[in-house]
Amino acid sequence: MLKMSKMEIKENIWGYIFILPWIIGFLWLFLGPFVSAIYLSFTRYTMIQPPRWIGFRNYIRLFTDDPLFVKALIVTFKYAAISVPLHLIISIMLALLLNQKIKGMTLYRTIYYLPSILPGMSVWLLWAWLFDPTFGLFNNMLLTIGIKGPNWLGSTSWVIPSIVIMGLWGIGPRTIIYLAALQGVPQELYDSAEVDGAGILRRLWSITLPMISPAIFFNLTMSIIGTFQVFGAAYTMTEGGPNNASLFYQLYLYRKAFEDFRMGYASALAWIIFFIIMFFTLLVIRSSSMWVYYEGLKKGKGKI
Amino acid sequence: MCKLNRYLKVAFIMLVLLAVPAFVFAGGQKETKGKVTLSLMKYADETDLGKNPEGYKGPSDKLIAEFMEKNPNIEVKPIYLNEKYSTTYAIKLAAGEAPDVVWMGGAFLSFAGKGAFLNINDRIKSDKSLNLDGIFPKALDMYKYKGDLYGVPDAVTTNVVVYNKTMFDKAGMAYPKDNWTMDEMVNKAKKLTKDIDGNGVNDQWGIADWDKNGQTSLLYGGPMFNKEGTKVLIDRPITRAMLQIWYNMIFKYKVHPLPAESKTLFGSGSFRAFKSGKVAMSGFAAWGRLPVRTVKDFDWDVVMYPNYKGKIGGYMSGEAYLISASTKHPDEAYKLLKFTTTKEWETLQTASGSSIPSLKALANSNFFLEPQKKPKNAAAFLEMIKYGTLPWASPAGREIRRAYNANVQRLLLPIGDKDKITSIDKFMKLATAAMQKVLDDYNAGK
Numbered sequence: 001m002l003k004m005s006k007m008e009i010k011e012n013i014w015g016y017i018f019i020l021p022w023i024i025g026f027l028w029l030f031l032g033p034f035v036s037a038i039y040l041s042f043t044r045y046t047m048i049q050p051p052r053w054i055g056f057r058n059y060i061r062l063f064t065d066d067p068l069f070v071k072a073l074i075v076t077f078k079y080a081a082i083s084v085p086l087h088l089i090i091s092i093m094l095a096l097l098l099n100q101k102i103k104g105m106t107l108y109r110t111i112y113y114l115p116s117i118l119p120g121m122s123v124w125l126l127w128a129w130l131f132d133p134t135f136g137l138f139n140n141m142l143l144t145i146g147i148k149g150p151n152w153l154g155s156t157s158w159v160i161p162s163i164v165i166m167g168l169w170g171i172g173p174r175t176i177i178y179l180a181a182l183q184g185v186p187q188e189l190y191d192s193a194e195v196d197g198a199g200i201l202r203r204l205w206s207i208t209l210p211m212i213s214p215a216i217f218f219n220l221t222m223s224i225i226g227t228f229q230v231f232g233a234a235y236t237m238t239e240g241g242p243n244n245a246s247l248f249y250q251l252y253l254y255r256k257a258f259e260d261f262r263m264g265y266a267s268a269l270a271w272i273i274f275f276i277i278m279f280f281t282l283l284v285i286r287s288s289s290m291w292v293y294y295e296g297l298k299k300g301k302g303k304i
Numbered sequence: 305m306c307k308l309n310r311y312l313k314v315a316f317i318m319l320v321l322l323a324v325p326a327f328v329f330a331g332g333q334k335e336t337k338g339k340v341t342l343s344l345m346k347y348a349d350e351t352d353l354g355k356n357p358e359g360y361k362g363p364s365d366k367l368i369a370e371f372m373e374k375n376p377n378i379e380v381k382p383i384y385l386n387e388k389y390s391t392t393y394a395i396k397l398a399a400g401e402a403p404d405v406v407w408m409g410g411a412f413l414s415f416a417g418k419g420a421f422l423n424i425n426d427r428i429k430s431d432k433s434l435n436l437d438g439i440f441p442k443a444l445d446m447y448k449y450k451g452d453l454y455g456v457p458d459a460v461t462t463n464v465v466v467y468n469k470t471m472f473d474k475a476g477m478a479y480p481k482d483n484w485t486m487d488e489m490v491n492k493a494k495k496l497t498k499d500i501d502g503n504g505v506n507d508q509w510g511i512a513d514w515d516k517n518g519q520t521s522l523l524y525g526g527p528m529f530n531k532e533g534t535k536v537l538i539d540r541p542i543t544r545a546m547l548q549i550w551y552n553m554i555f556k557y558k559v560h561p562l563p564a565e566s567k568t569l570f571g572s573g574s575f576r577a578f579k580s581g582k583v584a585m586s587g588f589a590a591w592g593r594l595p596v597r598t599v600k601d602f603d604w605d606v607v608m609y610p611n612y613k614g615k616i617g618g619y620m621s622g623e624a625y626l627i628s629a630s631t632k633h634p635d636e637a638y639k640l641l642k643f644t645t646t647k648e649w650e651t652l653q654t655a656s657g658s659s660i661p662s663l664k665a666l667a668n669s670n671f672f673l674e675p676q677k678k679p680k681n682a683a684a685f686l687e688m689i690k691y692g693t694l695p696w697a698s699p700a701g702r703e704i705r706r707a708y709n710a711n712v713q714r715l716l717l718p719i720g721d722k723d724k725i726t727s728i729d730k731f732m733k734l735a736t737a738a739m740q741k742v743l744d745d746y747n748a749g750k
Binding site for chain 1: 398414418505565569702713718749
């Protein structure tokens with residue numbers, strides 16, 4: 001370690017003093033609950049009587065005697081498996097389209113971003129109506145071309161795809177990030193590639209995607225974290241139904257904690273999803289050196 | 305050293321700034337000397353929020369002021385809530401900030417089972433100045449846990465059937481009467497269901513919201529659990545028959561919309577289906593009188609639930625005030641609780657007509673029956689008290705209901721769905737087993 005000069009020490013101390021409010025907030029509002037959740041996950045805690053230590057019984061019950069826990073995991077993974085790649089591909093495609101130089105582009109960009117600023121609740125109610133099997137817009141449109149539409153949110157096999165489709169409506173923020181990344185790709189690269197005879201797909205594959213890979217990396221990480229935390233849509237639109245087909249993990253956790261007052265059990269649930277999210281996030285981060293390209297760094301050497 | 309002091313000074317200022325809000329909050333709860341402060345948590349209905357169509361405003365505030373006048377050494381601080389009521393109470397309990405006195409509806413048992421309330425059974429019994437004879441005994445039963453009385457209800461709720469008189473008149477049909485049968489109800493519903501434009505979707509429904517999740521059918525069988533709270537008792541011949549009739553009304557005769565479709569058909573909001581004028585009959589509760597009285601397009605009245613082979617069942621719940629086990633002022637809290645059982649309190653609390661007073665004399669008087677207003681047959685609400693049962697009456701009630709609902713959702717899936725349950729027999733077996741497992745787990749302390 002380098003020896004710090006007096007000036008540096010002084011600056012450090014001032015630095016810490018100025019971030020003191022944040023540090024206190026972190027310790028008090030985040031680390032405190034975080035640590036107590038570890039403790040609570042080993043207790044039976046109804047919020048009324050004081051927590052009672054029961055060792056690993058919450059965890060044992062989760063893995064051996066709770067079919068709804070398994071169901072919630074399956075539902076959440078199923079949703080993640082469909083929505084993460086689909087949202088990724090569609091938001092990149094949308095960003096590519098919005099990066100064209102045509103008249104009125106600002107208007108298009110505004111339109112595609114617009115849904116993202118609407119509050120969740122009203123959006124969910126609107127979609128619940130669109131998805132209605134008898135009176136909804138989708139099935140009426142399908143009916144005009146002679147197709148009998150599915151029972152969207154009311155069907156055990158369609159409810160997850162329906163929520164994925166609905167999620168597509170809110171990809172505006174991700175698209176904006178891709179759009180910003182696309183605008184940072186130097187035109188010279190395309191020009192020289194064109195001189196070399198590269199077609200449009202080749203240019204996309206060899207120039208555009210590597211150049212925006214940091215944005216892909218960021219969005220991928222965020223959307224993986226996001227999909228494991230889906231709650232509102234299931235809570236308001238389907239209440240986890242039908243037959244628990246949309247029982248997302250967070251909804252199950254919420255019910256255990258705030259409807260059944262099983263805080264210990266809910267803490268154990270929280271820890272499990274924490275490790276699952278951490279595992280997938282680490283997986284993406286570890287693999288990133290293979291596919292994320294940073295300007296100025298040699299491929300494979302980039303560390304974050 | 306001097307420098308360090310400067311750092312400390314700034315750090316200290318930062319801390320003080322952070323702590324200011326804490327002091328402000330703490331200051332709000334400071335007690336005035338010689339006075340006992342009681343917190344009272346109450347569900348805020350339309351009357352407390354001043355939103356009721358008749359413009360009646362804040363009966364609770366008025367009553368609390370009166371109570372404080374009579375008891376100058378007690379100060380009552382009300383907390384009104386109308387969303388996430390149970391959850392908020394649970395959080396307050398966990399934080400050690402439980403209100404001294406708390407209003408509870410159907411959630412009483414789930415909190416009593418966790419030891420949230422003060423057992424006032426002995427206090428009530430030895431209190432000569434408190435006479436409970438005037439209260440519907442069934443209402444009192446709903447606030448008993450393991451045989452002990454924890455609270456005294458000031459109001460009860462029952463369900464009846466509401467019907468559109470104008471629609472019956474147009475069809476030249478006789479109105480339903482209190483002694484009608486399930487067969488009659490189904491037949492009337494069939495006759496009053498119409499697809500006027502012939503597009504395959506009904507434009508007029510015979511009945512809606514008769515039952516949302518089969519609960520009404522189950523209550524025809526009486527209590528859902530045995531007295532000891534160890535066994536689920538929903539599987540009976542009458543509940544099976546009632547569920548079959550409900551199922552047929554939806555899927556076979558198509559005279560009752562799918563519960564999930566009700567919102568898109570009629571919009572959301574209290575009794576929207578019936579208020580739309582497109583529904584001949586609907587399930588109904590006393591508090592529905594307020595919103596439905598705003599209807600100007602048609603005439604309406606209520607009638608008791610129909611009987612099935614002479615037997616009637618139905619929904620009933622209560623409203624009562626309870627004392628938190630953690631209160632530091634049990635005597636003062638008891639005084640307040642007692643005040644909620646007075647005629648004076650009940651008269652103001654139920655004046656809007658949104659619930660039935662728990663005092664028999666008050667309920668049977670024109671005060672509740674309101675003969676000059678609709679519905680004419682308000683006596684049906686009172687008559688249903690005889691047959692009403694509190695559903696999900698178990699400390700694990702919420703979890704049990706969810707286990708049940710997951711199966712009902714399968715029963716209500718459209719015909720052809722791979723997960724649909726089509727037979728009541730299979731449904732009964734699955735639902736009972738799922739409910740029993742939750743109950744067993746709860747009793748085993750899992």
